[in-house]
Amino acid sequence: MNAVLGQTGVLLGFVGALAGIVILGYGLVKHRPGIIRHGRSYSFVLLAGAILATFAMERALLTHDFSLAYVASNNSRETPLLFTITGMWSALQGSILLWGLVLTLYIAGLVIRTRRRPSDELPAWALLITNLVAAFFFALMLGPANPFVRISGAIPADGIGPNPLLQDHPLVAIHPPFLYLGFVGFTVPFAFALASLITNRLEEDWVTETRRWSLIAWGFLTVGIVLGAWWSYQVLGWGGYWGWDPVENAALLPWLAGTAYLHSSIAQQRRGILRVWNISLIVSAFSLTILGTFFTRSGILQSVHSFSDSSLGPYLLAFFFLVVGAALILIAWRGDGLRSSRVIVPSMSRETAFLVNNILFAVFAFVVLLGTTFPLLIQAINGSQVTVGAPYFDSFIGPLGIAILFFMGVAPLLPWQRTNRTLVQKRLLWPTIGAAVAVVVEIATRVHGPGLIFAYPMAVFAGIAALRQAVVHTIISNRRKDGIFRFLFSRTNGGMLVHIAVVMIALALVSSTSYGQRGSLVLKPGQSIVFDGHRFTYHGIQTVVTPAKTSLQALISVDGSASYTPEVSQFGNNSQVVGTPAVRPGLLDDVYLTLDLPPKNSSGPATFGVVIQPLVSWIWIAGGLMAVGTAIAAFGTKDASPLESVEEELWVKRDDPDLSAPVVR
Amino acid sequence: MTEYSKRALIIRIRGMKLRSWLLALSVGVVVVGVAISLLSVGSHPTPEQRMTRIEAEVKCPSCDGISSLDSNTAGAFAVRSFVEQQVKAGKSNRFIINALEASYGPTILMSPPASSGGTIIAALPFVFVAVVLGLMGFFGYRRRRRYELSGPDGQPGVEGGESGSESEAGVMGFLFDAGGASGYKSEAGSISKDSEYSESRNFISKPRRVGSIRQSWVLYLGVLLLLGGVGSALWIVRSQDNLQKQLVASAVQARNEAQTILRARTLANQGQDVQALQLLSSVLEVDPNQPVALTYQGWLLRQAGEKDKNPALINQGQQFLEKAVKLDPSYPDAHVFLGYILFQDRHEPKLASVQFSAFLADKPSVSFISATKSVMIDAYKQAGLQIPPQLS
Amino acid sequence: MDNQDKAGRTRSRKTVRAIALVVGLFVVGLSILLATRKPVSMQTVASPLINKAAPPIAGTSLDGKKVSLASYSGRFVLVNFFASWCTPCQDEEKALVQFSNSSQDVSILGVVFDDVNSSAISFLRRYGANYPALSDPNGQIALSYGVAQPPQTYLISPNGVILTEIVGPVNLTALNQLISIAKSSGF
Known part of the structure; x- marks a missing residue:
């Protein structure tokens, strides 16, 4: 029943996508508005198919329908409700289904968004391209990654249950969907970029049209990545949240391309420049999501969370190749039309800053991609196996990150086009003073390590710069009697909020990695010990049995507070033993406890791993702020034109003649 | 100049001086402070x-x-x-x-x-940066030159073409130079507001050229290449995939048998029999019916038995080879090795010739034939059979 | 559109195409590289210690005697890293005990990997193992042999060279064959 329902859904989706492609394609080639309008409606067939398939999958999971191979291997009768629902994305086939569902939702959104101009060829081409992508994923579900395959042989009485790591923490319920919303979201701007090339409407239309789409996708991806870091912090038990694992890099790469695009596209929107850059960046963002999926699904890279080897590798790789190839051909084809009518002269202007931004992010992405694929490269060259880990990434990303912080501070302060010395000096003053103060404090407190010496002042610089922009912006609108909210929730302020959140993450990252303390405590029940200023008391051990797992929990209190329970658990039919850390979060520092060696008996000594890291919590808080900032940037009030905003700022101190001078022409 | 702007000019100079000084001071503090901190990082770590x-x-x-x-x-x-x-x-x-x-x-x-590859991975990012900057510098310079010669709509060209270091100096001078109210290059070169807007409108509303013939060729050729590339890549990868599927018996204990066997054979050729045998056993553990592994396992055991004068090992080797022949009758290596055992150890030239004929029928490589030729000819002679044409 | 601008456009188009071509070649290379890689789970790497002199082992056995690898010179030695908590170790222990009882010219030397001595002793007793086993405080012996996870076993020739490394559980036939081959290879 569920299998039939699900198969029907997948098939319906596939047929809907194909019909959309054929009809839209015909209408677009023949320029027949009626047919185009007709073709658009097939997106809802696609959506219906995806919803039906998802419904069938969830129904099968909830009713423990072990006649489906997928359910039998990713669900058991003992699995709690939450992890039964999340079972849909616990393994490959279901993840592809989730991908398909998210994509069809975006497609439906696209159709609804552009409903007022149903015969416009730009969105129609974009729709055709998104349908092509959807057809690929539904074809995967019909063939190599079919989630509705029946189990061969007798139907088992109970299933295996999800991977223990995937039924250990509720974040599993939201981290993957967010990540997928981000990954898949880049399909829409990508499709518009290709559509603009096909229709030869290479100006600002497609950028403006997809601004909000890209912001949404980027916001989801950002939150997804932060949640992923949080999840691995809470689950994996080594006290870190980012290990430059291939899977993490796979999510970071499209994020980098997307971040560069979000900035660079402003330049095209406002000044019509950096067109080839923008198309390349959004194509990179989308194709890197496919490449990232390939990395995680082919098993060719050693990773902590490659949950599956699968046969999807070749298909994903071919699709990646097709996407990049098609985009390159289109770019080459339209090469002349992409030329902007303006050039960027290296100077203290916003345009130059955007160019620098693109270069920095391109280098960043290159370093990450190189580090991720290098073991494969060296293996192909001389057959030896190597690890590329944190030391390599840190040595390149550290300096790059500091440079990015610096330009993140400077860029929003620079005016467009003309180099206005007075204004820039005025805007740079406070951030620079802040950096100077930070340096003095650093010297006074004897901060060590070359990375820290640069990182703190640059973070302060960028933070004050962003804050200043936001405050000035708001004051202006208040003075103009626009109402304070008009500009408090303006799109620029949204961006500045994201900048401030990035600064917070930078500070937290640098502090937690440089000032973390790590140790091992051996305690008998009732014993206390002081480590790095915290008092740990071990109270004893208890065995907790739930239908899904059997855990050995140690009760340990930190600074006399309530008990924390680091534990080791064994899940149902799985012999793998999984350790679960306990975290005492704090605004100043986190205390992270793991049960490294359980005691032999209830009165024996237990060995605990303890990690104390300052400011870690601020990473998650900043992740939330980034989400808010992105939402404001996407849905906030409109900004004034760039020229206007320069004048606005001058207007703040109308009586200050040195500021009004530059506009006297 | 009006009275107002004269007054403004004086205040501006004073005001800017103060701000410039503060800014310069802060930058100075940052630079000097960072330098001091860096120097104080000991070169002799504890x-x-x-x-x-x-x-x-x-x-x-x-x-x-x-x-x-x-x-x-x-x-x-x-x-x-x-x-x-x-x-x-x-x-x-x-x-x-x-x-x-x-x-x-x-x-x-x-x-x-x-x-x-440690050096390569450390150097490649720098190469990348150099290439990107080089390309951008080159093309940017060329474009700016072009604008200088003739800006769009006959505008006076933008003054460009400063080299990196010059523009750097320009930036610093720009930040701290309190005096000159005019005369920095970019502003002089910027296009006035009105003309720029009209130009950009004009640009948008300009009718689009339909792709020229040469342009279409790029598209057609590109699409053709792309589809061909993807097709052949998929075909290659899929066929490899199928090969793997045949070889790997169990997905759980998946191991690349083909590669392992290949390595075992190389090791065997180098005389590292112990290593080779161990690798082959690991393959047979996963898939006990892997004919290639069975063949080489059998052959290595037989050779070990020869050296060691241990008939038990030779027997084992023969069993492995017989199993291999049964499982895959079209695999020439198994036939020839079994033939060797039958002829040299069991002294059964007739049975051996049957194996050798099967070996020859399976189209083995020429080098393989020439390496085993003399033994086979002996076997055929002793069996009283006609020597097959491939051997003469 | 004047001539110069037209020329500029052609040149710019050429530039874009040249860059697209370069990027395309890069992507082709990357795709080929990725397409020809095998999953990590299918790869095995030989230990760099094979055919090198075996790192020295010396210490106190679980029953309190002095044991050293050097004293076994002239015999084949099977060095087996094990722990009572590791499931594959339990799988292989029977075969090891049988092998140690049946073969005259091969000695087995167990090395405890990340385990409490008392657990290791009762583990060996349970299977009736009578070969010596060393405790390895701080895991320094395991480190010198490049052990990542138990069980890991090394065959050392009479002249003290590591002949082979077995990752994962051993079985009796494979061990017997290994020894025969090793002998026939002149060790």
Whole structure:
């Protein structure tokens, strides 16, 4: 029943996508508005198919329908409700289904968004391209990654249950969907970029049209990545949240391309420049999501969370190749039309800053991609196996990150086009003073390590710069009697909020990695010990049995507070033993406890791993702020034109003649 | 100049001076402070700093991508205590890292050693930066030159073409130069507001050219190449995939048998029989019916038996080869090896010739035939059979 | 549109195409590289210690005697890293005990990997193992042999060279064959 329902859904989706492609394609080639309008409606067939398939999958999971191979291997009768629902994305086939569902939702959104101009060829081409992508994923579900395959042989009485790591923490319920919303979201701007090339409407239309789409996708991806870091912090038990694992890099790469695009596209929107850059960046963002999926699904890279080897590798790789190839051909084809009518002269202007931004992010992405694929490269060259880990990434990303912080501070302060010395000096003053103060404090407190010496002042610089922009912006609108909210929730302020959140993450990252303390405590029940200023008391051990797992929990209190329970658990039919850390979060520092060696008996000594890291919590808080900032940037009030905003700022101190001078022409 | 703007000019100069001074002072503090801090970072690290550094460079032996410093596994503890011991014994960082690499191989290091591409991976990002900057500098310069010669709509060209260092100086001068209200290049070169807007409108509303013939060719050729590329790539990858599927019996204990067998054969050729045999056993453990592994296992056992004068090993070898022949009658190697055993150990030239004929019928390589030719001719002669044409 | 601008456009188009071509070649290379890689789970790497002199082992056995690898010179030695908590170690222990009882010219030397001595002793007793086993405090012996996870076993020739490394559980036939081959290869 569920299998039939699900198969029907997948098939319906596939047929809907194909019909959309054929009809839209015909209408677009023949320029027949009626047919185009007709073709658009097939997106809802696609959506219906995806919803039906998802419904069938969830129904099968909830009713423990072990006649489906997928359910039998990713669900058991003992699995709690939450992890039964999340079972849909616990393994490959279901993840592809989730991908398909998210994509069809975006497609439906696209159709609804552009409903007022149903015969416009730009969105129609974009729709055709998104349908092509959807057809690929539904074809995967019909063939190599079919989630509705029946189990061969007798139907088992109970299933295996999800991977223990995937039924250990509720974040599993939201981290993957967010990540997928981000990954898949880049399909829409990508499709518009290709559509603009096909229709030869290479100006600002497609950028403006997809601004909000890209912001949404980027916001989801950002939150997804932060949640992923949080999840691995809470689950994996080594006290870190980012290990430059291939899977993490796979999510970071499209994020980098997307971040560069979000900035660079402003330049095209406002000044019509950096067109080839923008198309390349959004194509990179989308194709890197496919490449990232390939990395995680082919098993060719050693990773902590490659949950599956699968046969999807070749298909994903071919699709990646097709996407990049098609985009390159289109770019080459339209090469002349992409030329902007303006050039960027290296100077203290916003345009130059955007160019620098693109270069920095391109280098960043290159370093990450190189580090991720290098073991494969060296293996192909001389057959030896190597690890590329944190030391390599840190040595390149550290300096790059500091440079990015610096330009993140400077860029929003620079005016467009003309180099206005007075204004820039005025805007740079406070951030620079802040950096100077930070340096003095650093010297006074004897901060060590070359990375820290640069990182703190640059973070302060960028933070004050962003804050200043936001405050000035708001004051202006208040003075103009626009109402304070008009500009408090303006799109620029949204961006500045994201900048401030990035600064917070930078500070937290640098502090937690440089000032973390790590140790091992051996305690008998009732014993206390002081480590790095915290008092740990071990109270004893208890065995907790739930239908899904059997855990050995140690009760340990930190600074006399309530008990924390680091534990080791064994899940149902799985012999793998999984350790679960306990975290005492704090605004100043986190205390992270793991049960490294359980005691032999209830009165024996237990060995605990303890990690104390300052400011870690601020990473998650900043992740939330980034989400808010992105939402404001996407849905906030409109900004004034760039020229206007320069004048606005001058207007703040109308009586200050040195500021009004530059506009006297 | 009006009275107002005259007054404004004076205040501006004063006001800007103050701000410029403050700004310059702050920048100075930052630069000097960072320099002092950097210099105060000792070039002679303490033993603890050295230990931390080495531990961060060494992977935890049982982990994926987590350093010994960050891990709490037994292996990480072992590494840490080894590092501590060696540092205290006064060994150099290089010595300690080399010692660990000697027992685990380069995978134990968190970044590749120079011998395994460490230099390449460190250099490539710089190459990338150089290429990007070089290309942008070159094309940017060319475009700016063009604008200089003739801007769009006959505008006076933008003054460009400053080299990097010049523009750098320009930036610094621009920041701290309190005086000159005019005369910096970019403003002089900027296009006035009105004309720029009209130009940009004009640009948007300009009718689009339909792709020229040459343009279409790019598209057609590109699409053709692309589809061909994807098609052939998919075909190659799929066929490889099928091969793997045939070879790998169990998905759980998946191992690349083809590669392992190949390595075993190479080892066997180099005389490293022990290694080869072990590899083959590992394949047979996963898939006991792997004909190639059975064949070479059998052959190696037989050779060992010959050397060792151990008939039990020869018997075992024969059993393996007979199984291989049964499982895959079209695999020539199995036939010829079985033939050798039947002829040389069992002295059954007739049975051996049957195997040799089967071997020849399976189209073995010429070099293989020439290596085994003399033995086969002997067998055919002793069996009283006609020597097949391939052997003469 | 004047001539110069037209020329500029052609040149710019050429530039874009040249860059697209370069990027395309890069992507082709990357795709080929990725397409020809095998999954990590299918790869095995030989230990760098094979055919090298075996790192020295010396210490106190679980029953309190002095044991060293050097004293076994002239015999084949099977060095087996094990722990009572590891499931594959339990799988292989029977075969090891049988092998140690049946073969005259091969000695087995167990090395405890990350385990409490008392557990290791009762583990060996349970299977009736009578070969010596060393405790390895701080895991330094395991480190010198490049052990990542138990069980891991090394065959050492009479002249003290590591002949082979077995990752994962051993079985009796494979061990017997290994020894025969090793002998026939002149060790």
